[in-house]
Amino acid sequence: MRIAVDAMGGDHAPAEVVAGAVAAARRIPNLSRLFLWGDENRLRAELKRHGAIPGSIEVRPCSEVVGMEEAPAAAVRRKRDSSISRSVDMVKAGEADAVFSAGNTGAAVAATLLKLRTLEGVDRPAIATVMPTLKAPFVLLDAGATTDCTPENLLQFALMGSIYSSKILGVEKPRVGLLSVGSEESKGNQMTKETFAHLERAPFRFIGNVEGHDLFEGRADVVVCDGFVGNVVLKTSESVAHAMKSWMREEFLRNPVRKLGAALLRGAFRSLKAKTDPDVYGGAPLLGVNGICIIGHGSARAHAIENGIRVAAEAAGLKLHERIQAEIRSLRPA
Amino acid sequence: MRIAVDAMGGDHAPAEVVAGAVAAARRIPNLSRLFLWGDENRLRAELKRHGAIPGSIEVRPCSEVVGMEEAPAAAVRRKRDSSISRSVDMVKAGEADAVFSAGNTGAAVAATLLKLRTLEGVDRPAIATVMPTLKAPFVLLDAGATTDCTPENLLQFALMGSIYSSKILGVEKPRVGLLSVGSEESKGNQMTKETFAHLERAPFRFIGNVEGHDLFEGRADVVVCDGFVGNVVLKTSESVAHAMKSWMREEFLRNPVRKLGAALLRGAFRSLKAKTDPDVYGGAPLLGVNGICIIGHGSARAHAIENGIRVAAEAAGLKLHERIQAEIRSLRPA
Numbered sequence: 090m091r092i093a094v095d096a097m098g099g100d101h102a103p104a105e106v107v108a109g110a111v112a113a114a115r116r117i118p119n120l121s122r123l124f125l126w127g128d129e130n131r132l133r134a135e136l137k138r139h140g141a142i143p144g145s146i147e148v149r150p151c152s153e154v155v156g157m158e159e160a161p162a163a164a165v166r167r168k169r170d171s172s173i174s175r176s177v178d179m180v181k182a183g184e185a186d187a188v189f190s191a192g193n194t195g196a197a198v199a200a201t202l203l204k205l206r207t208l209e210g211v212d213r214p215a216i217a218t219v220m221p222t223l224k225a226p227f228v229l230l231d232a233g234a235t236t237d238c239t240p241e242n243l244l245q246f247a248l249m250g251s252i253y254s255s256k257i258l259g260v261e262k263p264r265v266g267l268l269s270v271g272s273e274e275s276k277g278n279q280m281t282k283e284t285f286a287h288l289e290r291a292p293f294r295f296i297g298n299v300e301g302h303d304l305f306e307g308r309a310d311v312v313v314c315d316g317f318v319g320n321v322v323l324k325t326s327e328s329v330a331h332a333m334k335s336w337m338r339e340e341f342l343r344n345p346v347r348k349l350g351a352a353l354l355r356g357a358f359r360s361l362k363a364k365t366d367p368d369v370y371g372g373a374p375l376l377g378v379n380g381i382c383i384i385g386h387g388s389a390r391a392h393a394i395e396n397g398i399r400v401a402a403e404a405a406g407l408k409l410h411e412r413i414q415a416e417i418r419s420l421r422p423a
Numbered sequence: 424m425r426i427a428v429d430a431m432g433g434d435h436a437p438a439e440v441v442a443g444a445v446a447a448a449r450r451i452p453n454l455s456r457l458f459l460w461g462d463e464n465r466l467r468a469e470l471k472r473h474g475a476i477p478g479s480i481e482v483r484p485c486s487e488v489v490g491m492e493e494a495p496a497a498a499v500r501r502k503r504d505s506s507i508s509r510s511v512d513m514v515k516a517g518e519a520d521a522v523f524s525a526g527n528t529g530a531a532v533a534a535t536l537l538k539l540r541t542l543e544g545v546d547r548p549a550i551a552t553v554m555p556t557l558k559a560p561f562v563l564l565d566a567g568a569t570t571d572c573t574p575e576n577l578l579q580f581a582l583m584g585s586i587y588s589s590k591i592l593g594v595e596k597p598r599v600g601l602l603s604v605g606s607e608e609s610k611g612n613q614m615t616k617e618t619f620a621h622l623e624r625a626p627f628r629f630i631g632n633v634e635g636h637d638l639f640e641g642r643a644d645v646v647v648c649d650g651f652v653g654n655v656v657l658k659t660s661e662s663v664a665h666a667m668k669s670w671m672r673e674e675f676l677r678n679p680v681r682k683l684g685a686a687l688l689r690g691a692f693r694s695l696k697a698k699t700d701p702d703v704y705g706g707a708p709l710l711g712v713n714g715i716c717i718i719g720h721g722s723a724r725a726h727a728i729e730n731g732i733r734v735a736a737e738a739a740g741l742k743l744h745e746r747i748q749a750e751i752r753s754l755r756p757a
Contacts, residue, residue, distance in 0.1 A: 317604055
């Protein structure tokens with residue numbers, strides 16, 4: 090697999106992106122090419138810190154970067170030589186099989202939409218984030234690609250989420266839930282109430298509304314919402330988990346007895362960290378576009394970047410976008 | 424203070440509501456009357472379990488209940504003799520100083536709106552929920568009263584939240600944040616972007632957008648969003664905290680060494696539970712209506728009901744709605 094990496098994207102770019110890319114090149118077996126787009130001097134300087142550079146890594150110089158604060162669509166149109174634009178260009182030209190970016194999410198979405206376009210039968214893309222629960226993980230979408238949605242958009246997200254859950258994550262007949270403020274059909278805002286009617290007639294297993302309460306109890310395999318709500322849910326979940334860990338740390342260091350107790354539980358905390366670590370997935374696919382784009386967390390460090398590149402290689406190997414397109418076509422009347 | 428209680432409202436009504444009311448009547452000093460509205464036989468049977476009934480408790484019989492699944496506004500209009508309708512009627516008639524309900528939130532909002540109306544200068548009400556953080560708690564509003572909002576609604580919520588934070592919680596110059604998907608003004612959906620422009624010109628301390636990440640770091644004293652998003656945030660936060668506790672319990676009981684470690688940390692867990700226990704507040708005020716209505720959690724048990732009644736008595740003592748009305752009036756051009 091050949092992956093184009095937006096090496097200037099992310100809060101800790103390019104240092105952590107380069108470190109993650111080197112680790113990926115060394116450890117991921119089917120990675121034939123890893124193109125790092127960005128400031129040539131800075132990328133080469135970072136590469137020097139990592140000893141022998143794997144032969145699959147190629148630095149590709151470009152002159153611009155889309156910052157985290159820039160208005161995405163305008164920046165992508167204006168900065169044709171930016172690291173995100175050039176990375177997506179490679180996928181469009183067939184020179185790379187997937188793109189990975191931990192930079193400005195809106196810019197990655199805008200560049201992908203502009204250059205690769207949406208799939209047939211899909212109007213807007215959605216970021217599909219895998220979230221851990223007490224039982225099996227679930228897919229939350231949209232986690233931030235399309236902040237203003239119509240009921241038709243949400244119907245398409247639900248369909249893509251169901252395909253992703255069954256074909257990629259291997260869930261049999263995934264349970265699709267609509268995120269709302271009550272389990273009854275009458276609960277919700279205008280948009281979710283209209284969406285409910287659409288989902289009831291859809292060709293997948295719709296289980297009705299799910300609430301915030303249900304999310305981490307494993308009631309649904311796919312949870313659908315607009316990109317504004319999904320992004321808030323994702324970040325709120327991380328915030329609560331972080332706050333609880335901080336509170337615990339503070340409490341556990343308060344006296345020697347507690348310090349001893351915490352020491353005895355070290356293995357449990359390690360296992361808990363592994364279960365709740367967002368870096369395990371490293372990246373979430375942008376579903377609904379005609380190509381593979383994996384979105385990483387802006388705060389990603391090397392380990393998360395490596396895993397994000399792994400997700401990109403896996404999605405490319407599975408030809409994720411082609412499978413979703415084929416499924417959508419099979420459901421449409423000829 | 425005289426409080427009217429919707430004794431049939433909540434997942435565990437009337438048993439837990441009656442138990443909480445008895446505890447409140449025994450422990451809250453300035454509670455002169457506690458009116459329990461509901462099925463007379465059931466309420467009297469529940470009261471019998473609690474020994475001597477405090478003299479402040481009065482059972483008020485009514486024949487109907489609004490269920491958790493009913494469409495709120497229609498149910499309130501149709502069921503004039505329901506426990507929530509009768510409770511609000513008492514406030515309207517000046518026979519009670521506040522109403523408390525842990526029942527169908529939509530029904531409590533609809534009954535209050537219909538009978539008490541909104542304050543002058545306020546178009547829609549908002550539930551103001553106090554949430555714990557690493558530092559001081561913050562107020563989240565709207566937590567579920569108004570699911571479809573305009574930018575003007577959010578501006579009014581922000582103003583009421585700021586007044587509540589300063590006048591009731593004692594925060595000096597509260598920092599008001601708009602919940603969105605990025606800290607920059609350009610990030611958000613159409614509604615939050617329009618709201619941002621309103622808030623910049625408003626007569627309180629607007630600190631810009633806040634993200635899910637910021638919520639539990641104590642960056643804002645007041646966080647504003649529509650009732651759909653707020654309800655999802657509230658329930659998602661509870662869900663994550665619950666999931667983490669369950670994961671820990673599972674991990675901590677896995678072997679004898681860990682069990683010992685957990686035993687040494689018992690005090691820490693108790694303190695953590697106290698910090699994250701939603702029952703401590705027990706109820707959230709419905710701001711923007713011309714009277715005092717405190718909304719409890721549907722899953723509330725006796726302890727939470729008791730605290731919710733305490734919040735109702737405090738809000739009544741402070742004449743919460745009158746203070747908010749006076750502040751709003753003082754800001755309007757004559």
